[in-house]
Amino acid sequence: MGHVGLILGIEMSRLARSCKDWHHLLEICALFGTLIADLDGVYDPSQYNDRLLLGLKGTMSAAELHLLKQRMSQGRISKAQRGALNFPVPTGYVRRASGEVVFDPDEQVQQVTRLVFRKFEELGTVHAVLRYLVEHQIDIGIRVRTGECKGDLEWHRPNRVSLQNTLKNPIYAGAYAYGRRQGVPAKEEPSRTRTKKMAMEDWHVMIRDQLPAYISWEQYQLNQAQLQANRRGAESVGAAQSGNGLLVGLLVCGKCGCRMSIHYQPQGHQYRCGRQATDYGGVSCQGISGKSLDQAVVSFALQALSPAAIELSLAALTQLEQERQDLNCHWQQRLERASYEANRAQRHYQLVEPENRLVARQLAQEWEANLRRHQQLQEEYKRFCQQQSNQVSEDEREAIRQLANRIPQLWDASTTTNTQRKEILRQILVRVILNVNENEFAHLMLEWVGGACSETQIQRPVAKLTQLSNYSQLCTRVHELVAQGCGAQEIAQQLNQAGFYPPKRRSTFNAQQIQSLVRNLGLHTTRNQRTKQELPLHEWWLTDLAQVLSMPTVTLYSWIRAGWVNARQQEHLPR
Structure with missing residues (x-):
């Protein structure tokens, strides 16, 4: 230094x-x-x-x-x-030398871009659109921005990120936007900045109807709302999945106002609200079996769909015809492009001098490759035409017209997926508010699209007799029948005739359930008294011994199997 x-x-x-x-x-x-x-x-x-x-x-x-x-x-x-600042335009657009933004001159690029928006409006999720494009071998046309090949058209396989960017870009709605991403201080290093996506109200510039549009501004806003709803979160419905719970994203807890989550178990799915327990350390608000709730809401939904069945069938017919026309147009454009590439390779080969064998061999190989590609596309197009015709047949038209009378059957059909069922419910329902009572009943309020509301009460499965709304009347009736000297089987018949029912969605009582209820109430039927008097000294019935020892009967059964307790089984009980 x-x-x-x-x-x-x-x-x-x-x-x-x-x-x-x-x-x-x-x-x-x-x-x-x-x-x-x-x-x-x-x-x-x-x-x-x-x-x-x-x-x-x-x-x-x-x-x-x-x-x-x-x-x-x-x-x-x-x-x-002023709308004069130039920036790179996305696929589907090109910028002229004068700075004007216009549609891509290639018709296939325009057709694929419009197809992406139509399929998202129909399917509702980016992943579903991606699967559709991949299944039908539809690529995305992209213009090269830099290098020697600047401006040339290249075809790339679609991916999720490019589709999301296309759906979120306001330029496709004809809007000129600047400042969608802005520099903000980085949290980990405040001295440096990073770019962040900003909300629409924070953009520097947003001028509507400034550029050529593929969709309307209203459709763009609907697409953004759908993308936001597909996100997983407490405030969004989320995208429809393939699970058995049909009300995921629609069911709202009537006590705290939060969306209820779903829990899958071997015996079935269940809806629960755990927001209070998760965020505040409290107890869960409520829960209910999913099967009974889904069945109740679906029955209301099918009733609501019946008046609109004809309109739905006509819409399905129009949609089927439009989809076939779009696919056929896409195949025609692919064939036209392949034919052009083959003819251009032929012209290049014919222009070369015959003595220049090095160049002639290379051009001949390119010509042959383009011819093979053209032939392959023709064969694939023939297979496509064999699988589905361009026009809807009369049988298909008649089958679609019959949809008006077959909506319940179509709902239960094996070809109808849970994802499709959920999409149907989300088209007609805004949310379902649930309030589970202390007994076997639950209160539902269905908010329909358009503002109408419906209220109903459903019966849910409960685990204990004490949770039944008529438990006190049931106990009173059992006391009366026991006092009259009726046996367990006779008591069960009397209760079934009187309209009483056991928990867990069972329809009728049986003798075993009555015996358990009588023991829990501290009562003994006449049959039990006679049976106890006939037992020898130092012998007990298994349930009585469990009460004396204050231990579960399951433990005594395990001791019997282990040989720790001497037991015998009485084949014929006294009547």
Whole structure:
């Protein structure tokens, strides 16, 4: 250190991009006694006057740089506000030499772009659109932006990111937007900036009806709402999945107002609200068996669909015809492009001199490759035509017309997936509000699309007799029948005739359930009393012994199997 005595430069303060760098240089020079020289003179940073003068020069230089940067930024925004700032356009558009943005002159590129928006409006998710494009071998046309091949059209396999960018870009709705991504300080390193997607209200510029549009602005807003709803979260419905729970995303807890989650178990699915337990350490609000709830809501939905069945069948017919026309148009464009490539390769081969064998062989190979590609596409198109005709047949038309009378059968058909059932429910229902009572009943409020509401009460399976709404009347009736000397089987018949029912969605009582209920109530039927009197000394019925020892009957059964308890089974019980 100390090897440098003088630093020479022209306008030294302009070498630093910020005052921090400039003052750091002054500190180092003052520490080691290094002088600084420019066109105006020689300065010693260790001296007060020179240090003050150098500091002022650095401050003025930094202020000038900041002012220039601010002017350039404001000029860029001002130009964007006039719609005159040029930026790269996405697939489906090209920019002319004059700066005007127009549709891509290639018809196939336009057709594929419109197809993406139509299929998203129909299917509702990006992944479903991607599967459709891959299944039908539809590629995305992209113009090369840089290099020797700038402006050439290339076809790439579709992917999820490119489809999302297409659906989110407002240019397809004819809007000129600037500032969709802006620089913000990075959390991990505030001195650096990173780009972040901004909300629409925070964009610098947004001018509607400025550019050619593939979709309307209203359709663009619906697409953004659908993309937001497909996100997983408490405030969004989420995309329809293939699970058995049909009300996922629609069911709302009537106690806390949060969306209820689904839990799959071997015996079936269940809806639960665990927001209070998860966020606040409390207890879960409520839960209900999914099968009974789904059946109740589906019955209401099918009733609501009956008046609109004819309109649905006509819409299905129109959609089927439109899809076949789109696919056939896409195949025709692929064949036309392959034919053009083959003819162009033929012309190139015919223009070469016969003596130039090196070039002729290469062009011949390219010609043969394009011919094979054209022939392959023709064979694939023939298979496509064999699988489905271009026009809807009369049988298909008649089958679609019969949809009006077969909606329940179509709903239960094995060909109808859970994803399709969920999509149907989401088209007619906004949400379902659930309030589970302490008994076997639950209150439902269905909010339909359009503002109408329906309220109903459903019966849910409960685990215990004590949860039944008529438990007190049931106990009173059992007391009366036991006092009359009725046996378990006779009591069960009397209760079934009176309209009583057991828990767990069973329809009738049996003798075993009555015996368990009588024991829990501390009663004994006449049959049990007679049976106990006939037992020898030092013998107990298994249930009575379990009560005496205060242990579960399951434990006594395990002891019997292990040989720890002497037991016998009485084949014929006294009547």
